[in-house]
Amino acid sequence: MNFKILVLVLLCLINLYKLWESRLERKSFGNPIPDNVSDVYDTVTYLRWKQYSREKSSLRIVHSLAGFVLSFLLILFNAYSAVENVLGTGIYPALLSVTLFETLAGWLVDIPFEWYDTMKIEEKYGFNRSSSRTFAADQVKHLMIGCLISCGLACMLAAFHGWLGAWLPLVFACVLFLIVLFITFLYPFFSRIFNKFTPLEDGELKDRLTSLLTKNGYKVRAIQVMDASRRSSKSNAYFTGFGKMKTIVLYDTLVSTMTTDEICAVFAHEMGHGINKDTTKGQAITILQMLVIACLAYLTVSCGEIYSDFGFEGVNYGFAMILVGIEMSVITPLFGMLTSWISRRHEYRADRHAVKEGYGAALISGLKKLSRGNFANLAPSPVIVKLEYSHPTLSQRIAAIEKAMKE
Numbered sequence: 001m002n003f004k005i006l007v008l009v010l011l012c013l014i015n016l017y018k019l020w021e022s023r024l025e026r027k028s029f030g031n032p033i034p035d036n037v038s039d040v041y042d043t044v045t046y047l048r049w050k051q052y053s054r055e056k057s058s059l060r061i062v063h064s065l066a067g068f069v070l071s072f073l074l075i076l077f078n079a080y081s082a083v084e085n086v087l088g089t090g091i092y093p094a095l096l097s098v099t100l101f102e103t104l105a106g107w108l109v110d111i112p113f114e115w116y117d118t119m120k121i122e123e124k125y126g127f128n129r130s131s132s133r134t135f136a137a138d139q140v141k142h143l144m145i146g147c148l149i150s151c152g153l154a155c156m157l158a159a160f161h162g163w164l165g166a167w168l169p170l171v172f173a174c175v176l177f178l179i180v181l182f183i184t185f186l187y188p189f190f191s192r193i194f195n196k197f198t199p200l201e202d203g204e205l206k207d208r209l210t211s212l213l214t215k216n217g218y219k220v221r222a223i224q225v226m227d228a229s230r231r232s233s234k235s236n237a238y239f240t241g242f243g244k245m246k247t248i249v250l251y252d253t254l255v256s257t258m259t260t261d262e263i264c265a266v267f268a269h270e271m272g273h274g275i276n277k278d279t280t281k282g283q284a285i286t287i288l289q290m291l292v293i294a295c296l297a298y299l300t301v302s303c304g305e306i307y308s309d310f311g312f313e314g315v316n317y318g319f320a321m322i323l324v325g326i327e328m329s330v331i332t333p334l335f336g337m338l339t340s341w342i343s344r345r346h347e348y349r350a351d352r353h354a355v356k357e358g359y360g361a362a363l364i365s366g367l368k369k370l371s372r373g374n375f376a377n378l379a380p381s382p383v384i385v386k387l388e389y390s391h392p393t394l395s396q397r398i399a400a401i402e403k404a405m406k407e
């Protein structure tokens with residue numbers, strides 16, 4: 001069997017799947033808006049939303065096609081084995097040459113699309129706040145973090161394969177999971193590379209949020225406001241960190257557009273996630289996912305014979321990671337279905353927590369404001385919702401909140 005043909009066929013299948021999803025998404029732009037969210041957009045805004053969504057979706061399709069064509073050609077013409085010895089011979093220079101080449105090529109293809117998305121589409125609809133300077137700095141930071149992670153993983157795979165043999169999947173899975181934990185733990189520090197955080201100012205809002213926390217016996221290290229408005233007018237709030245390091249982050253865009261009641265409602269929802277330990281539960285699936293990746297990585301580096309089909313003389317660990325990435329994109333939709341189903345259940349429960357705190361009505365108006373401000377799809381394709389939505393649709397959430405308020 002020629003493995004190159006197999007990989008090229010896989011790439012085509014992955015791309016066809018993405019196109020099918022985009023088709024479903026585009027069809028949903030004509031769906032009737034459910035009654036309980038009919039007041040989110042007025043007629044003019046609704047038409048603007050449709051136009052915006054079509055432009056975003058077209059860009060995504062072309063972007064993903066460009067990525068597909070690049071991967072297809074690089075593999076077809078054995079480009080990876082051609083650059084293998086650029087940094088010298090030996091296992092590590094060879095894997096670094098391939099990994100850096102892949103990361104850089106992907107980055108270069110992404111830049112024009114990211115630029116068009118931020119500077120043209122988001123700008124045209126008034127969401128963009130990034131200056132060209134912030135945009136360029138972000139891209140450079142992304143490239144550096146990308147190179148560090150991909151080279152680190154490929155080096156680790158090579159080192160572990162030599163030391164551990166058949167124990168590789170288990171140990172590699174543990175290491176991957178530790179990296180995920182580490183990133184979650186250090187997320188507050190990482191996010192400082194991109195944004196500035198300031199403690200929430202004293203005043204009514206802080207007092208009410210603090211009393212919500214103490215009432216529930218819930219401790220956080222700080223409530224911080226993030227300068228999200230540097231990049232976009234879209235808003236959000238989230239929890240980060242573990243144990244005593246837990247921090248609640250509010251986007252400055254959220255603080256400036258919502259009423260105190262609405263912010264408390266969103267906050268009570270986030271606290272619901274914290275009290276129910278939703279992140280910890282999500283991590284159980286992450287462990288499973290890491291184990292699958294580690295097993296695939298082991299199988300991929302153990303079949304030394306496949307590499308000759310791509311022009312290599314033996315195993316190249318950098319190229320192995322690229323193959324694992326392709327294998328993962330076949331499996332990811334399955335994991336996506338499971339994780340997004342669990343996540344949607346968590347969202348309903350966190351909403352119920354906000355209702356329990358007496359913020360049902362404020363949560364509804366807050367969520368409507370968020371959807372309006374973020375230009376959300378009010379009637380997405382039910383298939384796409386099942387496949388990948390981490391949150392139920394606004395209409396589903398409001399129906400569930402109203403039901404909980406009656407109980």
Ligand SMILES: [Zn+2]
Nearest residue numbers: 269273347350
């Ligand atoms: Zn949530």
